[in-house]
Amino acid sequence: MIDTHCHIDFEEYDDDRDKVIKRAREKLDAIIVSGISLESNHDVIKLSDKHASFIYPSLGFHPVSSQNCSDSELKESQKHLIDNIKNIVAIGEVGMDFFYVKDKSLRERQKEIFTKFIEIANDYKVPLLMHVRDCEKKALNLVLNYEDIPYIIFHCYGGSLKTARRIMERDNYYMSFSTMLCYSQKHQDLIKNISLDHVLTETDSPYLAMTKEERNEPANVVNACKKIAEIQNIDLDIVDKVTTNNARKVFNI
Numbered sequence: 001m002i003d004t005h006c007h008i009d010f011e012e013y014d015d016d017r018d019k020v021i022k023r024a025r026e027k028l029d030a031i032i033v034s035g036i037s038l039e040s041n042h043d044v045i046k047l048s049d050k051h052a053s054f055i056y057p058s059l060g061f062h063p064v065s066s067q068n069c070s071d072s073e074l075k076e077s078q079k080h081l082i083d084n085i086k087n088i089v090a091i092g093e094v095g096m097d098f099f100y101v102k103d104k105s106l107r108e109r110q111k112e113i114f115t116k117f118i119e120i121a122n123d124y125k126v127p128l129l130m131h132v133r134d135c136e137k138k139a140l141n142l143v144l145n146y147e148d149i150p151y152i153i154f155h156c157y158g159g160s161l162k163t164a165r166r167i168m169e170r171d172n173y174y175m176s177f178s179t180m181l182c183y184s185q186k187h188q189d190l191i192k193n194i195s196l197d198h199v200l201t202e203t204d205s206p207y208l209a210m211t212k213e214e215r216n217e218p219a220n221v222v223n224a225c226k227k228i229a230e231i232q233n234i235d236l237d238i239v240d241k242v243t244t245n246n247a248r249k250v251f252n253i
């Protein structure tokens with residue numbers, strides 16, 4: 001089992017990060033930690049160096065926190081990303097967030113920044129891990145223009161079934177489902193109709209725990225797999241095997 005998206009570099013884990021990683025090692029094959037800013041990208045590299053062959057780095061620039069960034073900050077992040085491109089498993093999380101951001105000009109700015117990262121993924125042929133909340137269809141239409149991105153991942157997919165069906169038309173496009181499956185009816189309804197061949201699993205720790213007050217952690221990805229098995233009425237072993245293989249292929253780990 002693999003947690004393909006979490007943030008255990010965050011300060012929420014400063015007191016017990018080693019214990020959290022130890023619990024993850026007991027249950028999982030690997031973890032992918034996703035950076036959200038230049039500062040977090042530095043931490044992600046350090047953490048993955050320390051736990052090589054278990055923690056893998058993905059470097060990104062979160063759409064909500066990045067929309068007000070200066071051009072120099074953006075350039076520096078892109079330089080850091082390109083300098084590390086050979087050592088990362090994906091670019092992300094990057095994207096757009098139309099749930100939190102309603103302002104039209106800020107949405108345009110998000111799209112502009114996102115496009116720069118898409119171009120890097122396309123130029124360097126690196127998987128793209130996207131945060132595209134409430135704009136899944138727009139993001140799909142955008143990335144379909146780029147032929148050289150090896151894999152596209154819709155992190156924590158929450159779009160329509162119609163868009164999901166279009167995503168499933170592409171062999172190299174994936175949707176990841178989180179521990180949110182344990183309480184979100186919307187995601188439970190979606191996963192009923194999504195082929196396992198396009199599914200990855202994640203926790204988005206420290207967010208999206210089984211109860212909203214709790215801090216999430218990578219070992220909990222088991223709960224997402226159990227929920228998929230229950231809803232699709234198949235063995236947990238099969239969910240584990242297929243989604244782990246998907247993640248190994250997508251991130252080349």
Ligand SMILES: [Zn+2]
Nearest residue numbers: 005034093204
């Ligand atoms: Zn995230």
